[in-house]
Structure formats: C-alpha cells, structure tokens
Amino acid sequence: xxxxxxxxxxxxxxxxxxxxxxGLTVLEARSGTVVPVSAQTWLVLAVVAVVLLLxxxxxxxLTEGRTTRMDHLRAAxxxxxxKACSLCGAAFTGYFAAQVAIAWTNISAPALxxxxxxxxxxxxxxxxxxxxxxxxxxxxxxxxxxxxxxA
Numbered sequence: 181x182x183x184x185x186x187x188x189x190x191x192x193x194x195x196x197x198x199x200x201x202x203g204l205t206v207l208e209a210r211s212g213t214v215v216p217v218s219a220q221t222w223l224v225l226a227v228v229a230v231v232l233l234l235x236x237x238x239x240x241x242l243t244e245g246r247t248t249r250m251d252h253l254r255a256a257x258x259x260x261x262x263k264a265c266s267l268c269g270a271a272f273t274g275y276f277a278a279q280v281a282i283a284w285t286n287i288s289a290p291a292l293x294x295x296x297x298x299x300x301x302x303x304x305x306x307x308x309x310x311x312x313x314x315x316x317x318x319x320x321x322x323x324x325x326x327x328x329x330x331a
Contacts, residue, residue, distance in 0.1 A: 184267065184314070196278075200274065222298070222304070225305035229305070236319045238255075255320065265313035272302070280296050
C-alpha cells in the first residue's frame, strides 16, 4: 500500500469544497436556509481521531518489535482505516470550509454566526483527523528489509 499523496488529499478537499459550495448556494437561494451543522459534529470527528491515534500507537509498537496485543492482520486493518480517515478528513475539511464560506456572507446574523462557529470547529476537527491519519499511515510503514541481495 502506498502512502496517500498530498496531491490526492488537496484535490479531494478542493473538489468537495467547490461542489459543496455550489450545492449549498443553490439550496440556500431556493429555500432561504442553510444546511444545519450540529454542535457535536466536531466532537465526533475528534473522537475518531483519538481512536485512530490509539490504534496507531499499538501498530507503532508492533513495527518497533515491542510487546503489544496487536497482530499483523489488525495492523493492516488500522493502516486501511488510517488511509480512509485521511481521505474523509480531506473531504470533510472541504465541506465544512464551504459551510463557513456560505455563513460568512451574512456573519452579522446571530444564527449564521453560530453556524459559522460550529462549521469552523468541525472543519478544524476534520483537519486534525487528516493530520492524525497521515501520522498513523507513517507509523504503519514497515522498516525496509536488510536483505543485501535484490529480489
């Protein structure tokens, strides 16, 4: 498995953000309301990031040869979970950035101010999830073999 490239993550965030901005603009123009963002959204993303970090620590212990309850199959699953979280983190960051941009158009309204705050908090949590996922992906890499003969 190859590491997730920054170009893929940037492209995902930009495309999702642009599509979300266009869709949310059309939806707001037709209905007059914005899609609500729950105040707990940032908390859910932060909990996922913490769980991924804890799982990644166990994988890191396994790759360093220290004692752990992690086996190789579960370590592979954690690596795939980290890859999925990096892509989801990029997509959610773009989406919540679009939400903030929509709410920023009339930030003086109290409802839109709260919307911008919760969207911004969720966007920061999604960015934190992205960073944690990239760190865990790095921890899941196996050290190179010390085989002097080419395969």
